[in-house]
Amino acid sequence: MTPATVHYATVTWDQLHRDARQLAAALMQTHPPFKGLVAITRGGLIPAAILARELGCRLIETISVASYAGEAGTQHEPHTLKAPEAAGDGEGFLIVDDLVDSGVTARYVRERLPKAVFACLYAKPEGMPFTDHYVMEVAQDTWVLFPWDTAPLFVPPLNKNDQG
Numbered sequence: 001m002t003p004a005t006v007h008y009a010t011v012t013w014d015q016l017h018r019d020a021r022q023l024a025a026a027l028m029q030t031h032p033p034f035k036g037l038v039a040i041t042r043g044g045l046i047p048a049a050i051l052a053r054e055l056g057c058r059l060i061e062t063i064s065v066a067s068y069a070g071e072a073g074t075q076h077e078p079h080t081l082k083a084p085e086a087a088g089d090g091e092g093f094l095i096v097d098d099l100v101d102s103g104v105t106a107r108y109v110r111e112r113l114p115k116a117v118f119a120c121l122y123a124k125p126e127g128m129p130f131t132d133h134y135v136m137e138v139a140q141d142t143w144v145l146f147p148w149d150t151a152p153l154f155v156p157p158l159n160k161n162d163q164g
């Protein structure tokens, strides 16, 4: 994301659950049963839990990827904090993340699990080439606010004289 980001898209728990179930249905139609899932922490954890329940998968691996800024003007460089040992080269596994934005995280993980299928809930155009499945496209200049990023807040009424 660039500093020019101006739009936000709020995703509720209900919406996220519906989208994850829709993704599960699409995956069941297009792939044989998966041996297991690899959740990209942390954002992929809750989508992976919902998919695991729907797909009947009990083997859940994780890969923890952290990104840090490179030299000024260069793309951030991911590195692995925890490798997905149980997933081998990814054959028979489904990689799960919440979204692809620049695609840097997805590309990095796919290089390490070249035979795995990749799925996420939301995809921005730059990240789309790096995912096999997604549920909804989001504009590149939009920041997705997940339910775990937000909390309900009091909003004053438009009529400031009625603070009821």
Ligand SMILES: O=P(O)(O)OC[C@H]1O[C@H](OP(=O)(O)OP(=O)(O)O)[C@H](O)[C@@H]1O
Binding pocket: 001, 040, 041, 042, 043, 044, 065, 066, 067, 097, 098, 099, 100, 101, 102, 103, 104, 105, 106, 127
């Ligand atoms: O396509 P990209 O530009 O790489 O962005 C997408 C990644 O960014 C977020 O994770 P983040 O690294 O912020 O960590 P988190 O999952 O722990 O919140 C999100 O969960 C994706 O994993």
Ligand SMILES: Nc1nc2[nH]cnc2c(=O)[nH]1
Binding pocket: 001, 099, 101, 142, 143, 144, 145, 146, 149
């Ligand atoms: N929460 C959140 N994390 C991100 N990481 C990269 N893009 C996004 C986004 O749109 N929303």
Ligand SMILES: [Mg+2]
Binding pocket: 040, 041, 042, 043, 044, 097, 105
């Ligand atoms: Mg993430």
